[in-house]
Amino acid sequence: MAQYEFSGYVDKKNWSGDIYLSLIEDYRKLSGVYPEQIIQKTVSDSMGYFSFSGDNLPLQNHMYRIHIEGCSENEKKPIHFNGFCPYSKEILFIANNTDTLTLPFSFDNEMFCKIVSNNEKSNAFIKVDSIIDEMRFAFASYRSEANRKINEKKWFTTLQRFVKNQNEPLTELYVYAFLSDKSNNLYAHYLEDLKQNTYYDNLLERLQKKYPNSTYTKQYETELASDKFIISPKEVSYKNWWLWIVLACAIALNIFQFLYYRKKINASHNSSEKNLTQQEQKVLDLILDDKTNKEIASTMFVSISTIKTHINNLYKKLEVSSRDEVKSLYIKK
Missing domain, CATH: 2.60.40 (Immunoglobulin-like)
Structure with a gap:
């Protein structure tokens, strides 16, 4: 057994x-x-x-x-x-x-x-998270539109190449869930990437081969069809009436998930802030003062790696992914 x-x-x-x-x-x-x-x-x-x-x-x-x-x-x-x-x-x-x-x-x-x-696959998500953390800091370092466009393409390619080399479709699905998240600032770039990048179809083939009857494969297949319909509705055959029904349900689900996420964010920020540790609150205050990681580490007399850990925990509790998003929460207040 x-x-x-x-x-x-x-x-x-x-x-x-x-x-x-x-x-x-x-x-x-x-x-x-x-x-x-x-x-x-x-x-x-x-x-x-x-x-x-x-x-x-x-x-x-x-x-x-x-x-x-x-x-x-x-x-x-x-x-x-x-x-x-x-x-x-x-x-x-x-x-x-x-x-x-x-x-x-x-x-x-x-x-x-x-x-x-x-x-050996157990650590894959932690490895992916470390790459995503690097990506977030790269985006936060230079906030220009040009930097954002360059970094989007770079990090999409970096993440997809890394997880494909892991030879585990579930790790690829973990990255896909991040890149295609409608609350993510990268969502628009994901839709553009979907138009020309065959990676997503290849991922479906790998999932169907290794996990043919799993809920992961069925969910991904439905979402991929829905997103393809969003970017190229004319390419969908009118004869495939069953596909239209699936797409309509998927789109409705996507809209629900987006509205659900917005409601979740609005309701959770206040309770999240109360759960910040004393060190995380200090880091938050210094971020709002436009301090760099190096300046924050110097002010708090700790290493930069420790500051990165605090910032990562802070992002998670406030449910944001960048300094700009952190600041936008307090500008609105």
Whole structure:
């Protein structure tokens, strides 16, 4: 029988709540708290150690999330209503039911920052996130329109080449979910890229070959058809009436997701700000003062890498992806 074990440590001083293992079948719900995804729950011991084990996971690689949240029982229902929880910490990874995976403490006792596994694919999402972080800092360094256009093409190519070389379609799907997110500033460039880049059709072929009957493949196939219809509606045959029905449903879903996201952002910023640590609040104040990472590190007497970690956590809690977006929140206020 195939056995799996996922274990790790949490910061017992700051996190004492339940720890959840979730199976992600909808790649548009990678981050958040969704009860329908949770397959196991546990608590850590006095040293912060926790473990998930069993033999009930799918045989093939799937996307998983381990997260801990610090909400009280009275807070959970209203706060988790839209899947977003400002009082949570999580890590995403790829695994199957023959894997052993550990989550040790990383630098500065940061938890959920490193994965040690016998599955070489498990660390793929963390590697992708590091590239995305580099991209965000590159965009923030020079805010001109010319720089934005140059960087968009560069980072699209960099991300797609990297994940394709990983030989794991689920990692490619993780990047696709990021690039094609309608709330992302790169969405317009994604639609332009879709017109001329055969990468997206090739990804569908790889998914169909490796995961022929999975929800990931079916979801991607529907979304890709919908986006192609958006950019080139005349190329869709009127005879394929069934495809029109699928496209109409997909477009309606896309509109709903966009409106849902906007509502989620407006409702979550206030609660997110309250969850900032003292160090993250200092970083936020210095960002609003137009300080560079080097200047912030000098002011706070820490390394630039530590500042990058604080900024990444700050972006996640405020649900933004750049300094400009951070500033826009406070300009509106």
